[in-house]
Each structure stands twice: as C-alpha cells, then as structure tokens.
Amino acid sequence: MSAGHVTLRDVTLRDGLQDEAPIDTGAKLAIYEALVAAGIRDLELTSFVRPDRVPAMADAEAMCAATAADADSVTRWGLVLNRRGAERALAAGLRHLQFVVSVSDTHSRHNAGRSTDEAMDDLAAVVELAAAEDGVVEVTLACSFGCPYEGRVPVERVVDVAVRAAEAGVASIGLADTIGVAVPSEVTALVEAVGERVDVGLGVHLHDTRGLGVANALAAIAAGIDRVDGSVGALGGCPFAPGASGNLALEDLDHVLVAEGVTTGVDVEGLVAAAEVACSAVGREVASHVGQAGPRFPHP
Amino acid sequence: MSAGHVTLRDVTLRDGLQDEAPIDTGAKLAIYEALVAAGIRDLELTSFVRPDRVPAMADAEAMCAATAADADSVTRWGLVLNRRGAERALAAGLRHLQFVVSVSDTHSRHNAGRSTDEAMDDLAAVVELAAAEDGVVEVTLACSFGCPYEGRVPVERVVDVAVRAAEAGVASIGLADTIGVAVPSEVTALVEAVGERVDVGLGVHLHDTRGLGVANALAAIAAGIDRVDGSVGALGGCPFAPGASGNLALEDLDHVLVAEGVTTGVDVEGLVAAAEVACSAVGREVASHVGQAGPRFPHP
Numbered sequence: 048m049s050a051g052h053v054t055l056r057d058v059t060l061r062d063g064l065q066d067e068a069p070i071d072t073g074a075k076l077a078i079y080e081a082l083v084a085a086g087i088r089d090l091e092l093t094s095f096v097r098p099d100r101v102p103a104m105a106d107a108e109a110m111c112a113a114t115a116a117d118a119d120s121v122t123r124w125g126l127v128l129n130r131r132g133a134e135r136a137l138a139a140g141l142r143h144l145q146f147v148v149s150v151s152d153t154h155s156r157h158n159a160g161r162s163t164d165e166a167m168d169d170l171a172a173v174v175e176l177a178a179a180e181d182g183v184v185e186v187t188l189a190c191s192f193g194c195p196y197e198g199r200v201p202v203e204r205v206v207d208v209a210v211r212a213a214e215a216g217v218a219s220i221g222l223a224d225t226i227g228v229a230v231p232s233e234v235t236a237l238v239e240a241v242g243e244r245v246d247v248g249l250g251v252h253l254h255d256t257r258g259l260g261v262a263n264a265l266a267a268i269a270a271g272i273d274r275v276d277g278s279v280g281a282l283g284g285c286p287f288a289p290g291a292s293g294n295l296a297l298e299d300l301d302h303v304l305v306a307e308g309v310t311t312g313v314d315v316e317g318l319v320a321a322a323e324v325a326c327s328a329v330g331r332e333v334a335s336h337v338g339q340a341g342p343r344f345p346h347p
Numbered sequence: 348m349s350a351g352h353v354t355l356r357d358v359t360l361r362d363g364l365q366d367e368a369p370i371d372t373g374a375k376l377a378i379y380e381a382l383v384a385a386g387i388r389d390l391e392l393t394s395f396v397r398p399d400r401v402p403a404m405a406d407a408e409a410m411c412a413a414t415a416a417d418a419d420s421v422t423r424w425g426l427v428l429n430r431r432g433a434e435r436a437l438a439a440g441l442r443h444l445q446f447v448v449s450v451s452d453t454h455s456r457h458n459a460g461r462s463t464d465e466a467m468d469d470l471a472a473v474v475e476l477a478a479a480e481d482g483v484v485e486v487t488l489a490c491s492f493g494c495p496y497e498g499r500v501p502v503e504r505v506v507d508v509a510v511r512a513a514e515a516g517v518a519s520i521g522l523a524d525t526i527g528v529a530v531p532s533e534v535t536a537l538v539e540a541v542g543e544r545v546d547v548g549l550g551v552h553l554h555d556t557r558g559l560g561v562a563n564a565l566a567a568i569a570a571g572i573d574r575v576d577g578s579v580g581a582l583g584g585c586p587f588a589p590g591a592s593g594n595l596a597l598e599d600l601d602h603v604l605v606a607e608g609v610t611t612g613v614d615v616e617g618l619v620a621a622a623e624v625a626c627s628a629v630g631r632e633v634a635s636h637v638g639q640a641g642p643r644f645p646h647p
Contacts, residue, residue: 198644228643230606231565257643258599258636262562265531299558306530336558343528343557344498 052310054089054274055297057082059325061091061126062294063282067329069103074328076113081324083121085317094126095135111139128159133173142182146173150208151194167211174216183218187252191222192229202240209241219248227256231266238270250274253295255281260295261303275300280322281334296335298322302342315342352610354389354574355597357382359625361391361426362594363582367629369403374628376413381624383421385617394426395435411439428459433473442482446473450508451494467511474516483518487552491522491537492529502540509541519548527556531566538570550574553595555581560595561603575600580622581634596635598622602642615642
C-alpha cells in the first residue's frame with residue numbers, strides 16, 4: 048500500500064446506535080467529544096427518520112443544536128431517506144446530507160417502501176433542497192455488493208445508479224456493503240467501475256460480518272477511494288447473531304493504515320478510548336481487535 | 348487475487364488446544380474426523396513436549412496411534428522443540444516434524460531456554476534423525492514479524508535464520524506471526540525476501556490478534572506462499588484478553604479464498620461444523636466470523 052491520505056468517517060452515532068435502546072443525548076455527546084478528541088473530523092451525527100420507527104434517533108435536532116459550534120471544524124452528516132428528512136436536517140442546521148438509495152429494488156421496497164427508481168426521483172429533489180441552503184448531498188448506495196433478497200447485484204446495476212446520482216448532482220457516492228458479503232476483488236472491481244464513470248468523491252461503507260472489513264477497506268483504498276466508514280468498537284451494522292461483527296471497527300482500520308504509512312489524522316488510542324465510551328453507553332463489550340488487544344508495539 | 352491453489356493447514360489440535368484444560372483423546376479424535384471430513388489433508392496433530400508443561404498434549408503418542416491408518420492420506424505434523432521430541436514423534440510413527448525456532452534470542456530464551464543459535468544447532472540433528480526414517484522437517488520461525496520482548500525484528504535477521512534452516516535441510520519454512528503484529532506490506536516484504544533466498548516450501552502461521560489475519564494471509568498468498576496455518580473457530584493463539592482473537596480462523600480464510608477463485612480443497616461448511624465440534628469440546632463459543640454469520644450468499 049502506498050502512502051496517501053484517507054478520511055475515516057465515523058458512523059457510531061448513527062449506524063452504531065440506531066438499533067440499540069435509546070441512550071440520552073448527553074451520553075451521545077460524550078461519544079461525539081471522544082471521537083473529535085481522537086481526531087475524527089467527519090462523522091454521521093444522526094438520522095432524520097421517523098422516531099416511532101427508530102427511537103434511538105429521536106433526538107436528531109438536539110444533537111445538531113448541541114454540536115452547532117463545531118459546524119466549521121467537523122463535517123456532520125445527517126442521514127435522510129426522503130424530502131421530509133432533508134427538510135428537517137437542513138432546518139436543524141446540517142449542510143451535509145446522506146441520502147440512502149438501495150440499488151436492489153426488493154431491498155429498497157422492504158427498507159424504504161419504494162423502488163430504486165422512486166428513491167432516485169426523490170434524490171434530485173433533495174439535492175435541490177440542499178443546494179438552496181449551500182448544502183451537499185452524498186448518496187449511499189445500499190446493497191452495492193449484494194442484497195439479502197436478490198443475492199448478487201450486477202456491477203452494471205450499481206454503476207447505472209451511481210451515474211444517475213452523479214447526474215442528479217450529488218457531491219459524493221458511498222458504496223455500502225450493507226450485509227457484509229463483499230470480498231476484496233469485488234471491492235476493487237466495483238470501485239474501479241464506478242470511478243471510471245463518475246467524477247465525484249467515492250467512499251465505502253463496510254461491515255465486518257465475514258471478517259473482511261479491513262481487507263475490503265485496504266482494497267478500496269488501493270483502488271482509489273477517498274473515505275471509509277466505520278464505527279468505534281464495531282458497534283452497529285445489524286449483526287446476524289449475538290457476537291457477530293457489525294460495522295468495520297475504525298480503530299482496527301486506523302491501526303493498520305498508520306502502520307502502512309497512510310495518513311488519517313486520527314489517533315488509534317483515541318479511537319479505542321471513544322470505543323470504550325460508546326460501548327459502555329450501550330452496555331456492550333468493545334468488539335474490535337485493537338480495542339481488546341491494544342495496538343501493536345512499537346506503534347506504528 | 349489470481350486463481351491458484353493454497354494448502355490450509357489446520358492447527359486446532361495443537362495450537363488450538365495447547366493452552367486449554369486437557370480434553371480426552373476421544374474428543375480430539377472427533378475434532379480430527381470433522382477436520383478430515385471438511386477436506387483438511389494437512390494438520391498439526393499434536394506436540395511432543397513435556398506433559399508437565401503442556402498437559403493438554405500429554406496424549407501425543409495416543410493421537411498418532413489412533414490416526415495411523417491415515418498416514419498416507421493426511422499429512423500429520425508433530426511439533427517438536429528438541430531432539431528428544433523428535434525421537435518421540437518418529438517413534439510414534441510421524442514423518443512430518445515441525446521444529447520451532449524463535450528468531451528473537453530473548454523470546455527463544457524465554458520460550459525454549461536457549462538462544463536462536465543453540466536452537467539452530469539442534470535443528471541439524473533433528474533433520475538428520477528425521478531423514479534416517481524418511482521423515483521431513485519444517486522449521487517454524489517464531490516471532491518472524493515481531494517479538495514481545497525485542498519489538499520489531501529486522502527482515503535480515505529472519506532471512507538469515509531461514510537461509511541457515513534451508514542449509515540444514517528443512518523441507519519447508521513457516522513464518523509465524525506469533526504475537527499478531529504483522530501488517531500486509533510487512534508480510535509481502537518478508538515472504539518475498541525469504542523466497543528470494545531459499546528454495547523450499549514457504550508457509551505462514553498467522554494470528555488475528557489485531558484483526559489482520561485474513562488480510563495478511565491474502566498478502567502472503569499473493570506473494571507466493573504455499574500454505575497458511577489456522578485453526579477452526581479461531582481457537583488458540585494465546586489471546587491477550589478474553590474475547591481477543593487467537594489463530595486465524597480457517598473458515599474465514601477458506602470462505603474468502605473460495606470466493607476469490609483460489610482452490611483449497613476444503614469445504615467452508617465442513618470447517619464450520621468442525622469448529623462447532625472443537626469449540627464445544629473446550630466449552631468456548633465459535634469465534635470466527637463465518638462460524639457466527641454463516642457463509643455469504645450465494646456461496647462462493
């Protein structure tokens with residue numbers, strides 16, 4: 048791996064917490080502070096979804112207000128699924144909106160009650176809403192590497208949706224391995240295929256479900272992406288079974304990147320400390336390798 | 348990753364069990380049968396060490412006798428630390444001896460009570476003993492990627508010991524990441540450096556302590572090694588802390604290799620079944636990702 052810079056975007060406060068029993072806003076802010084102290088400058092702050100569906104995200108507006116002073120120093124992303132969510136996020140002061148579209152029609156219908164095309168129709172409107180407030184939109188392409196209903200997803204399908212998203216004016220595209228099925232060669236192939244067709248920022252959102260989170264991240268970085276999503280403590284990510292891994296653990300990824308000479312600006316020990324704050328808040332063990340074993344010596 | 352063949356050598360019965368409370372020989376044979384049923388044809392059967400030091404390996408001779416009928420179809424390795432162990436292994440009918448030498452003097456003294464050079468002196472004698480019985484010796488170079496006492500180990504040091512081992516007549520060399528500190532670029536560099544200087548089989552023995560077991564294995568395979576060691580269920584490997592990962596889980600590695608078109612001859616579901624047998628025998632949860640989440644769909 049050649050030296051370079053990669054942005055680590057933390058998703059603990061959104062993906063990491065969304066399926067947990069709600070914790071109070073103060074506890075979330077303690078996690079936020081620990082992440083920022085570790086050097087994280089790009090993070091999913093919350094999501095603007097229905098509080099009856101995702102009670103853990105009911106304090107979205109409060110989280111935005113409490114972190115508003117950092118608006119210039121921390122890129123705070125709010126996840127939205129539709130225009131209503133986008134309006135809420137913008138009203139709450141966010142200028143970085145993540146719009147999720149599943150590239151699988153079946154998954155899109157199950158998850159968002161509409162087809163991929165219907166979601167894409169909304170995307171253009173969301174980009175327009177955001178642009179009116181000097182905001183930007185990233186589209187996260189769920190199921191980019193496979194769908195729980197449809198199985199394999201053809202590369203051409205993902206490229207097609209990515210091209211349409213770029214035409215709709217998104218600032219960046221996230222390729223999400225929603226169910227943790229990708230292997231490194233597939234990551235390389237998809238990143239290259241999408242990268243050849245669109246001229247916007249590219250990131251990956253990876254799950255460690257089958258132990259390939261770090262290997263897939265390294266493949267994505269080698270293929271030229273700008274950003275990798277992950278949580279501290281491997282929180283979240285809809286694990287299949289108790290003990291199964293969720294999101295890629297940022298401390299595990301940062302640990303190897305620093306050793307490989309890739310600049311992240313993020314401190315491994317700081318991430319482990321943030322993992323302890325976050326996992327303790329939801330009553331879970333820190334599930335990352337580096338969180339359990341500590342960094343290698345001498346680090347890096 | 349280009350297609351090819353890699354041998355997966357199972358180390359469950361030795362590295363996986365050596366630090367556990369002893370289980371009876373029948374329970375070990377059930378693990379052995381499950382491994383062979385999964386397609387494993389290369390495995391560490393036991394070690395010939397002092398039963399007062401490693402009580403879990405006290406039935407070494409019984410394990411050899413009970414599996415003697417497979418001598419032609421399964422490559423059964425016995426770990427030895429000295430001449431006495433080699434004599435026992437040969438007398439028990441094994442013809443594949445693994446001789447462990449730490450490339451770090453300090454670790455060698457702590458682990459085996461002698462320097463690297465003193466261990467290497469014994470290696471020549473062990474090769475001679477084995478050759479007299481048509482046996483072969485592999486040397487496992489412990490601490491090839493770092494030492495708990497000395498920290499980083501220079502590549503030149505490992506290459507030097509490897510060259511001397513090849514001159515002593517070993518059939519193959521295993522590069523062991525004893526404490527789980529390697530990162531992929533270091534694996535690539537060491538495999539290439541050793542491979543340029545010796546003309547014997549090369550394998551790697553990896554631990555997943557910092558979540559890099561699979562990524563390091565993929566790097567080693569890409570660099571040309573013939574064999575990767577691992578256990579089922581991630582058993583063993585002297586984890587640092589409860590819950591910390593030990594050996595690289597073979598089912599996690601096999602899962603990605605099959606998906607990448609690398610032939611192993613080993614069945615992922617069979618490995619998961621063997622992991623369940625092995626982990627149940629020692630009262631632990633299956634700690635592999637694929638053991639917990641199941642193979643991806645469609646598999647491969």
